[in-house]
Amino acid sequence: MKLSVFAFAVFAFGLAQPVLGKPVTIGYYPSWKRAQMAGVDYSKYTHVNLAFGIPTSSGTFSFDGDWFLPQTVTDIHSKGAKALLSVGGWTGSNYFSNIVKDAGTRSALISNMVSYVKTNNLDGIDIDWEYPGRLGDNCNVYDITNDTPNYLTFLKELRAAFDSNFGSRQKLITLAVRVEPFDTPSGYASDVSEFAKVVDYANIMQYDINGGWNADTGPNAPFNFESGKGLQASFVSAIDAWTGAGWPANQLTAGIAFYGRSTIAKEDMTKDPNNQYQPQESVVPLGDSEDASWYDVCAGSTANSGVWMWKHLRDQGVLPSTSTAAAPWVRQWDPVSQTPWLFNPGTKQFISYDDPQSLKIKVDYAASKGLAGTMIWSMNMDYNEELINVVNAFGSGSSVAPAAENPPKADEGADAPAPQSSAPAS
Structure with missing residues (x-):
C-alpha cells in the first residue's frame, strides 16, 4: 500500500489506494478500436489493459497491436497510468484449460508473459x-473438475516468476471474472482467498447479464435483479458473491459498461x-453505427451484437441529453434494476444501457462496500467524458444506493453466455 496522510484510516477501512491515493480505474483498450482511442485521456485511468493477447495451444500468444x-x-505512462496486456477474451480463451493443466505449457505461457x-x-x-x-465460446475446452485448481497453480507460478524476475510484487496480475466465483463440480468455489494472495485485482464483469440470448427483454447491467424476472444476478449480488467467497473487497473492482444492448x-x-x-x-438487430454482422466460426452462425456505445447513443441523436430521448424513442427508468431503458414503438427496438x-x-x-475502484469496458465508448467523470468521483462521499432486496442464494448464478462482441469481457 502506498504511503499517504490517511494511510492508517485507509488500512482500517480496507480501501485500496494504489496510485497516488486515487481509487483504481481500470480501462480496457481494444486493439481493433485504436482509431477511436485518439481522444481518450489516459490520465482519467490508473491502469490501461490492452486487449487482447491470444494464446495458442503451445503456450505462446500474439497481440495484433504489437506495431503500435x-x-x-x-x-x-506519461499520463501516470500503468499499462498491462490482457490475455484471453471471449474468442481468445479456447486453450486456457489445456494450457494450465500441463506443466510444460504452463511454464511456456509464463515464460512468454515474463518476456x-x-x-x-x-x-x-x-x-x-x-x-x-x-x-464460453463454443470452441473452448473446459474441465469443470480441474480448471479452477489448475488456474490457481498457474497463477501461483506466474506470481513466483514475476517476483523472481522483477522483484517482489513489482508487476501486477489482474483477472477479469464473472459475476459468480469460479466453477467447481460442487458449484461455485466457496473459498477463493488463495487466488487473492497472488493476484492484485479481480475485475468483475457486472454486465451482459441479460441480452438477446434471453426470451425476454431485460437490463444489461442491473444494480439489483428483480425476483423472478431475468437472470437472478446483479451488480450487488456479484460483489456479495466474491466477498462472501473470501476475496478481499479492496482487491475487487466493479465492472462498468460504457455501452448498452438492443433487442426487438x-x-x-409502451403499453406496459x-x-x-x-x-x-x-x-x-444491428446496434449503433459501429456495429456489423459478424461470423462466429465456433458457433457456425452470423449475428449482430446489438451493441450501442454511449457515445453513439449521444452523437447519433438517440439521446439529445444524458437523460432525455429524442422521438420516436421513449426513455423509461426501472426502479429495481436502477437503470434506464429505451423503446422505439415504430421498430420495437429495446435498448438497455447505463x-x-x-x-x-x-x-x-461500490465505494461504500470498500472496493478498490472500477473497471470499464471500454475506454473508446464514452462521449465528452460524461461517464468517466462519474466513475472518477468514486469515493467522493456521494449518496449511497440501498442494498439489494433479493440477494441470490448460494447456488444461484449467471448462466447466460458472455457477450460475443465486447468483453473483457467478453
Whole structure:
C-alpha cells in the first residue's frame, strides 16, 4: 500500500489506494478500436489493459497491436497510468484449460508473459479467461473438475516468476471474472482467498447479464435483479458473491459498461411502460453505427451484437441529453434494476444501457462496500467524458444506493453466455 496522510484510516477501512491515493480505474483498450482511442485521456485511468493477447495451444500468444505498442505504452505512462496486456477474451480463451493443466505449457505461457512484459516495459498481465470450469465460446475446452485448481497453480507460478524476475510484487496480475466465483463440480468455489494472495485485482464483469440470448427483454447491467424476472444476478449480488467467497473487497473492482444492448420486442412496450421484461425476438438487430454482422466460426452462425456505445447513443441523436430521448424513442427508468431503458414503438427496438444517473448509483455503492475502484469496458465508448467523470468521483462521499432486496442464494448464478462482441469481457 502506498504511503499517504490517511494511510492508517485507509488500512482500517480496507480501501485500496494504489496510485497516488486515487481509487483504481481500470480501462480496457481494444486493439481493433485504436482509431477511436485518439481522444481518450489516459490520465482519467490508473491502469490501461490492452486487449487482447491470444494464446495458442503451445503456450505462446500474439497481440495484433504489437506495431503500435511501444508508443502507446509510453503515452500511457506519461499520463501516470500503468499499462498491462490482457490475455484471453471471449474468442481468445479456447486453450486456457489445456494450457494450465500441463506443466510444460504452463511454464511456456509464463515464460512468454515474463518476456513480453520485460520487452515492452509493461506493468503486468491481465488474464481474461472466459471461463474456468464452464463453456464460453463454443470452441473452448473446459474441465469443470480441474480448471479452477489448475488456474490457481498457474497463477501461483506466474506470481513466483514475476517476483523472481522483477522483484517482489513489482508487476501486477489482474483477472477479469464473472459475476459468480469460479466453477467447481460442487458449484461455485466457496473459498477463493488463495487466488487473492497472488493476484492484485479481480475485475468483475457486472454486465451482459441479460441480452438477446434471453426470451425476454431485460437490463444489461442491473444494480439489483428483480425476483423472478431475468437472470437472478446483479451488480450487488456479484460483489456479495466474491466477498462472501473470501476475496478481499479492496482487491475487487466493479465492472462498468460504457455501452448498452438492443433487442426487438414482440409487442409495443409502451403499453406496459413499467415493465422492462417483455417477450423478444430471437434475432438481434444491428446496434449503433459501429456495429456489423459478424461470423462466429465456433458457433457456425452470423449475428449482430446489438451493441450501442454511449457515445453513439449521444452523437447519433438517440439521446439529445444524458437523460432525455429524442422521438420516436421513449426513455423509461426501472426502479429495481436502477437503470434506464429505451423503446422505439415504430421498430420495437429495446435498448438497455447505463447513463450518468445509473453509474453514480453503482459507483457510490461500490465505494461504500470498500472496493478498490472500477473497471470499464471500454475506454473508446464514452462521449465528452460524461461517464468517466462519474466513475472518477468514486469515493467522493456521494449518496449511497440501498442494498439489494433479493440477494441470490448460494447456488444461484449467471448462466447466460458472455457477450460475443465486447468483453473483457467478453
